[in-house]
Amino acid sequence: MQVIYKIVFGAFAGLSLMTLVGCALLRPIGTISVQELTDLDTETSRLGMGTDTDLDVTAYVTGWVKAPADILIDQKAPTLPESLKRDQWVPSIAYAVRHPTLGVVILDTGLRAGDCDYGTRPIYWVPCRNTPGSDLVSQLKQTDILPQDIRHIIPSHFHGDHISGLESLLAYADAPLLMTSASLDEVRSRTRFAAGIPSNMLLSDMRVELLDTHWKEDSWLGESYDVFGDGSLKIFQTGGHTDGHLSALVTTRSRTTLLTFDAAHLQANFDLSIPSGSTASHQDAVESLDIIKQLSLNIARLRIVYGHEPTQWVCIEGTTKIDLMSENCEFSNNELE
Numbered sequence: 001m002q003v004i005y006k007i008v009f010g011a012f013a014g015l016s017l018m019t020l021v022g023c024a025l026l027r028p029i030g031t032i033s034v035q036e037l038t039d040l041d042t043e044t045s046r047l048g049m050g051t052d053t054d055l056d057v058t059a060y061v062t063g064w065v066k067a068p069a070d071i072l073i074d075q076k077a078p079t080l081p082e083s084l085k086r087d088q089w090v091p092s093i094a095y096a097v098r099h100p101t102l103g104v105v106i107l108d109t110g111l112r113a114g115d116c117d118y119g120t121r122p123i124y125w126v127p128c129r130n131t132p133g134s135d136l137v138s139q140l141k142q143t144d145i146l147p148q149d150i151r152h153i154i155p156s157h158f159h160g161d162h163i164s165g166l167e168s169l170l171a172y173a174d175a176p177l178l179m180t181s182a183s184l185d186e187v188r189s190r191t192r193f194a195a196g197i198p199s200n201m202l203l204s205d206m207r208v209e210l211l212d213t214h215w216k217e218d219s220w221l222g223e224s225y226d227v228f229g230d231g232s233l234k235i236f237q238t239g240g241h242t243d244g245h246l247s248a249l250v251t252t253r254s255r256t257t258l259l260t261f262d263a264a265h266l267q268a269n270f271d272l273s274i275p276s277g278s279t280a281s282h283q284d285a286v287e288s289l290d291i292i293k294q295l296s297l298n299i300a301r302l303r304i305v306y307g308h309e310p311t312q313w314v315c316i317e318g319t320t321k322i323d324l325m326s327e328n329c330e331f332s333n334n335e336l337e
Helices: 002-026 136-142 166-172 181-188 269-272 283-300
Strands: 032-036 058-068 088-099 103-107 118-120 125-126 151-152 176-177 204-209 216-218 221-225 233-237 247-253 255-259 303-306 320-324
Touching: 002 303, 032 181, 058 125, 136 166, 151 166, 176 181, 181 204, 247 283, 255 283, 269 283, 269 303
Parallel strands: 032 204, 103 151, 151 176, 176 204, 255 303
Antiparallel strands: 058 088, 058 320, 088 103, 118 125, 216 221, 221 233, 233 247, 247 255
């Protein structure tokens, strides 16, 4: 009888798991329309390498997620210290980059308002915590960024902690999304769930502009796209964590800042040259870390803001925003001091 019970229970559990996975794979998403990329650059915006452009770059901490250790950093690396072999609460960040004449570009959307946990139990579940008003749209309103100001939305990639706030942002601002065809393929795929892309965060209709035919070769960045046309904001490919993953380089009069997103979740990814433990391509992830290393060697006083490094946000109590171009936040790593 006990053997029969185990067989029946195992079959039931297996069927339930298959049902959960099937529902996740078949869940529909919003309509995606692909249109020609609309360049924001104009002749008056071409001011060299961005050194004459006063960008306003604001980072919004939209909440915190409990990230599994094996996603943050490869647990198989022999040099990994014990302190990194545990799950961590890490910030979920979105950015608004305001150009003095060409409007605002949003990089990632952070966590949604309200209940922000996501995943499908028992397969994959990410606990989150946030506070009322911490979502991106609420914070954009507080900083007087109007819907008509937003020219483009650029997701670094489509994992839940980076696009949870996308639906509310698209309801607030009818702006196109810039992405690679690799990211678009991941989003459209019926197996997007297996790649960590949650269908229930993609219910809104999206206008997409593809970057693939607009890349320009850069000696440091590889293929990059100059968003404003003046060198002040360049996005470039850092695949590995996902196939279409993007990072950003911001250059202004005061300093140059690299936003790695999940090409380096933590400072330890950079310091130890160990990529994420969750990759579409381990080799591409290593090569993306090499690009970041080379930037740090070639750009004097480069400030690196990692995708989820909790110690970089010790200045924050709870959830708030900071001006990345100012010195009002005491970051903990040397590059940021």
